[in-house]
Amino acid sequence: MARFETDGLDDMIDAVLRMGKAGEAVGDDMLLAGAEEVREAWKESAEKHELKDTGDMIASIGYARKPKDVGGVRSIDIYPQGKDRKGVRNAEKAFVLHYGTSRIKATHWVDDADEASGPKVQAAMERIYDDYLKKEGIT
16 A cells, blocks of 8 residues: 655654664554554544445454554555455555556545645654653753
């Protein structure tokens, strides 16, 4: 699917990385806060693009509650989980609705969601970081 990227977080991410072990927990909290914003944007975009039949796919959009480490990079995968009531994988439906087929027009609804969520993700991550700094008496 799409890969979420945002500008403006590089300095903050570098600061968290310089904290070493102390930064891991706040970094994970930042990722989770950002993931929640992206999840909400995906749901809003699916509704906006009228991709709701039974609502199973939209309701299944989620992420693991713990970031994973892939090649030294902490990440969270956000996508429709499981299967719908007919046994069709929700991620498969999302893929087809996003990219389309010869019979289904592409909507690029995930790209729209990721683009719309960028400022919200940045704000959520900054809020977590600022709260951490205040708690530690750094600011």
